[in-house]
Amino acid sequence: MCDPVRKDLYDVLGASPSDSLQQLRHRYKQLALKYHPDRLEGEHSSESRVKTFLEVDAAWKILSDQTTRRQYDMQRRDEYEYTYCCRCGGRFGVSKDEVEVETQRMLQIHNDEEMHKGQHSGVLVCCNTCSLTICVTWLLNQNMQMSK
Template sequence: MCDAEEQDLYAVLGASPSDSVQQLRHRYQQLALQYHPDRLLQSSSEAAGSRFVEVEAAWRILRDQNTRRQYDLQRREECVYTYCCRCGGGFSISEEETRKSQQDDEEEEAGQHRGVLVCCDTCSLTVYVTWSLNGKT
């Protein structure tokens, strides 16, 4: 399907994992109209064409319930921390997100706390995950 190093398919569509198929379809249609090579001038069609290919590939996976479920499971396997939501979905933070947050933390003063908002993958709930900047969690 896709490798861990590939871009997040939801991010390609400018959507979130909790979006419905109808919402994903709407985002896909907007982006397809925006980046379709036939709609653009010749000079910008190459860059737009590659962006259109990304959008089309993301939509092909996320539009089908089975392939979307497989993709979501693959994304969850790459997560470091997970927590179950009351809706049955889950909150998760990937290894990449924790590394980026830790790099940001190095710029902060010692003794402070830092955190990140994490959204549920199926509903609209969010949690704020915090950690101490002095290295003690």
């Protein structure tokens, strides 16, 4: 469910939205030491390591400030069309784009005859604060086919 174009800042740091500032700082320091350009001694993939360092640094700059972190968290929540509260207080979220992409993929796999049999599609969704995962499913039908 990760957007390949726009990375989640918490994922960049290997962290969770529920992590404290101290936990985020710890992850940042670990990654900064690992990927900092000064620590690259003749490695072949130095360009990708520098890129990773820049992503980690940018994520830290946003998540380390209380105001920008709050704004980022609100923006993350707004991206989800369908949400469900988790028992831990976090939430599961599926964007409309994710539903459309998965629906199109399933419609390409199955022919029209199978659509009349009540074929389902779905995605696994992780809670944004704990390790619980749920499967969100929906019924495919011919009305869901989208024009390209």
